[in-house]
Amino acid sequence: MTQHLPPLTWATGLTSWQLSPWDVLVAVLAAVYLAGVARHRRHGRWPAWRTVAFLSGLAVFVLAVNSGIGVYSEALVWVHMVQHLMLIMAVPILLIAGRPLSLWVAAGGDSSQRRERFLRSRAVGMVTHPASSFVFYAAVLVITHLTVFAQARLQHPWLQHLEIALYLVSGYLLFLPLLGGEPTRWQHFPHALRVVVLMAGMLPDTLVGVVLMMAPQPFAPAYRLARPEWGPTLLADQHLAGAIMWFFGDATMAVLALITVRIWLRTSGPETGFGSWLESARRSALTHTATGTAPALDNADDVDADEQALADYNAMLARLHHSPGHSSPHRSEQENQP
Numbered sequence: 001m002t003q004h005l006p007p008l009t010w011a012t013g014l015t016s017w018q019l020s021p022w023d024v025l026v027a028v029l030a031a032v033y034l035a036g037v038a039r040h041r042r043h044g045r046w047p048a049w050r051t052v053a054f055l056s057g058l059a060v061f062v063l064a065v066n067s068g069i070g071v072y073s074e075a076l077v078w079v080h081m082v083q084h085l086m087l088i089m090a091v092p093i094l095l096i097a098g099r100p101l102s103l104w105v106a107a108g109g110d111s112s113q114r115r116e117r118f119l120r121s122r123a124v125g126m127v128t129h130p131a132s133s134f135v136f137y138a139a140v141l142v143i144t145h146l147t148v149f150a151q152a153r154l155q156h157p158w159l160q161h162l163e164i165a166l167y168l169v170s171g172y173l174l175f176l177p178l179l180g181g182e183p184t185r186w187q188h189f190p191h192a193l194r195v196v197v198l199m200a201g202m203l204p205d206t207l208v209g210v211v212l213m214m215a216p217q218p219f220a221p222a223y224r225l226a227r228p229e230w231g232p233t234l235l236a237d238q239h240l241a242g243a244i245m246w247f248f249g250d251a252t253m254a255v256l257a258l259i260t261v262r263i264w265l266r267t268s269g270p271e272t273g274f275g276s277w278l279e280s281a282r283r284s285a286l287t288h289t290a291t292g293t294a295p296a297l298d299n300a301d302d303v304d305a306d307e308q309a310l311a312d313y314n315a316m317l318a319r320l321h322h323s324p325g326h327s328s329p330h331r332s333e334q335e336n337q338p
Helices: 010-015 022-040 048-066 068-072 077-097 098-105 109-118 123-125 132-147 149-155 157-180 191-200 200-212 234-267 274-288 296-297 307-321 329-336
Strands: none
Touching: 010 157, 010 329, 022 068, 022 098, 022 132, 022 191, 048 068, 068 077, 077 132, 077 157, 077 234, 098 109, 098 274, 132 157, 132 200, 157 191, 157 234, 191 200, 191 234, 200 234
16 A cells, blocks of 8 residues: 555665566567567667667666556656656657667568558558647647546556556657658658657647646545655645656657757758858859859859959949948948038
């Protein structure tokens, strides 16, 4: 019973562990992934860091469910919120970084093409569509925190496992097209739209966090039955949980958006840069100011090397400088003198 849990400290948090039915799934996923890596090595090399990323995702899942976080999550709302963020963000991101779908295709042998066609099929594309994934993610957050589900979960243990599954699936589907790389229809989802979806992902995080922080009543009164005597009040606990969701949820989305922007700028060719657009405009103006030479200069390799074009360009700037609508500071001072 959670009422008899010792006070939460670093020592009790690190030494409190429990078994979970999810342990079987973790073991199966690890075994299947490692078997795929071993099979792929017969035909090519699989990056070791991707294996580390995938296994790290499974390890974070074990920490969220089996460690002190899982033990105290049923007694303290703020610990339960930490568990939520681990399940819906940290675990899916690490699993996707391990590229399990790419490994599944690469290790398929003769069935690799059939597997890839399946992942790129219309049905899978609809499930993994960034828009539908975002709606699903937002709905899961709102329903599990701000509705009667939060109360029912404490009264029906099977809903706790459903909640874990919802967090894993919704997080995985949301970040799958945003991180890219996996052989789906959204493998090359534009970076600009990835940033938009990530920034939009802050909305449900902020909504849930702020509502939990500002609510005058607990959303899950059943927590009172499981609260230890040494814990904070239920309402204060809920307010802290809301602050954790708001800050760390938004921070995760913001960091991913910044990383996406950096990758976008690094992978964009010079023809897409803003500086090249300015240079093109300058070169166009330079070529077309030369009297009678525009056609030849349009095909020139370097218009800056044409002396006539430069002279005409400087003459145009001089005319603009001395035009009636332009007045320099010195000219204005002279006109204002009596």
